[in-house]
Amino acid sequence: MSKQKLNFAFIGCGGNARGHGRSVSGVEDVEIIALADPSESSLEAFKENVGLDDSIPTYADHVEMLSAAKPDAVVISSPHGLHFQHIMDALDAGCHVHTEKPMVCTVDHAKQVMTKVEDTGLHLMIGYQxxxxxxxxxxxxxxxxxxxxxxxxxxxxxxxxxxxxxxxxxxxxxxxxxxxxxxxxxxxxxxxxxxxxxxxxxxxxxxxxxxxxxxxxxxxxxxxxxxxxxxxxxxxxxxxxxxxxxxxxxxxxxxxxxxxxxxLRQEQSGNPEPVDESEMPASGNKDVAFIQLIRGERTENPIGxxxxxxxxxxxxxxxxxxxxxxxxxxxxx
Structure with a gap:
């Protein structure tokens, strides 16, 4: 059965974003359709590092990108102080949001984001992997x-x-x-x-x-x-x-x-002993988890x-x- 097709865009294309880009582009039926960053060199480095075609639209302004590209979801990997505005603009544009940490930099902004997520019914996940x-x-x-x-x-x-x-x-x-x-x-x-x-x-x-x-x-x-x-x-x-x-x-x-x-795990009467990997839950990839959340394959947001x-x-x-x-x-x- 084919997966739900998802179009992704990126706000912020620096070094951290490129790891997200490689993860996202490796998921079935997910396409990166647009990039936004005021730095032309960051845009070019992102395309080269992630393996994107030169024809992919790039923008200096994220609002222009959201309006023109109309992505289903965005990954925000911009400087921390810009997260709040980028998150709110993306949610207003009808996009699911995966933002890098910290989500925002003030309690007031966090409460505004929480209200916006509740009002829109969209998913927001934070990159606390x-x-x-x-x-x-x-x-x-x-x-x-x-x-x-x-x-x-x-x-x-x-x-x-x-x-x-x-x-x-x-x-x-x-x-x-x-x-x-x-x-x-x-x-x-x-x-x-x-x-x-x-x-x-x-x-x-x-x-x-x-x-x-x-x-x-x-x-x-x-x-x-x-x-x-x-x-x-x-x-x-x-x-x-x-x-x-x-x-x-x-x-x-x-x-x-x-x-x-x-x-290491230490019981009351013993010494610290390594915990075997077989006893631990499986690790996950945060970009894959975000995509699963959008598609309904994951019912609980792991980092809301x-x-x-x-x-x-x-x-x-x-x-x-x-x-x-x-x-x-x-x-x-």
Whole structure:
């Protein structure tokens, strides 16, 4: 049986978008029909990298593209501060939306997007791919099943050579980046913490250092959840090498430790042991999952607008705490 034909367009054609482009173009009966980016070199690099014909229409203005091409769905991979307008324009044009993280950069914008999604009935998915990772799915299942008891403490760490690598680029621009490292790669860590625990943050205390730039580079954050669980998050944007992550959950009857993609499980009476891949759920591709969602082959949105709202609610509270120099309540209204 043939699949529903879907026409895709891209808003933002930089390096990140090209990975999406290769995934999307590899799905049966999905065609990329238009590209929008103010940079001609980015448009040309996208076409070459994804293997698209030179005849594909390209636009400097995304609104013009949406009107002329009339795609079924768009992938948004533009600077963070532009996400809100790009999302709203795409939804107004009747398009399903797959936006890169963070969804938006303010709680007010997140609530407006949520209302628009509800009003239009269209799908919006966010590029927090850890929801589809076998290791994090396993951690969520263990926590939610209660098989190791309640969560007592979580420690999460992320480091990256962000400060040096992004000098002079849009990610360190206060508007275009929508914040610093905390709202960039760090938002992945906040998102997966909230998703695995499925608990509401009650109070946060954060200390932040911008070093000599306008946005945050280093963040030390402590959180208390409504379940009583405590958490420490470290976002280190002034490090060496690529992205490094560590994630540990201590529960009443054991612990889970994720180190560089390797998952260890510790029972109360034993040592940490590797979790065999056969015991984990299958991993998924976020672009494929988005297409399945549109086609009705997936009934539940794995990374919906509510996830984007929760991330920015906690992020804004952390920024507020650092500015005030004290713990603050997280506004979840």
């Amino acid at each position: 850890r929801h589809l990772s076998s290791t994090y799915q396993y951690c969520r299942n263990v926590v939610q099943s209660g098989e190791l008891g309640r969560v007592n403490f979580v420690a999460a760490h992320q480091s990256q050579n962000w400060y040096r690598n992004q000098q002079g680029k849009w990610r360190q621009d206060p508007f275009l980046g929508g914040g610093g490292q905390l709202n960039d790669s760090g938002s992945h860590l906040i998102d997966i913490l909230l998703w695995v625990l499925e608990a509401s943050p009650d109070t946060v205390f954060a200390m932040i250092d911008n070093l000599d730039i306008e946005v945050d580079v280093l963040t030390a954050m402590s959180i208390k959840f409504d379940t009583g669980a405590l958490c420490n998050i470290s976002i280190v944007g002034h490090a060496y090498g690529g992205v490094r992550e560590a994630f540990s959950i201590w529960l009443e009857e054991g612990a889970l430790h994720l180190r560089e993609g390797k998952l 607008v509510e996830n984007g709202l929760r991330v920015i609610q906690l992020t804004e509270a952390a920024w507020q705490s650092a500015e005030l120099g004290r713990a603050v309540k997280v506004d979840l209204s």
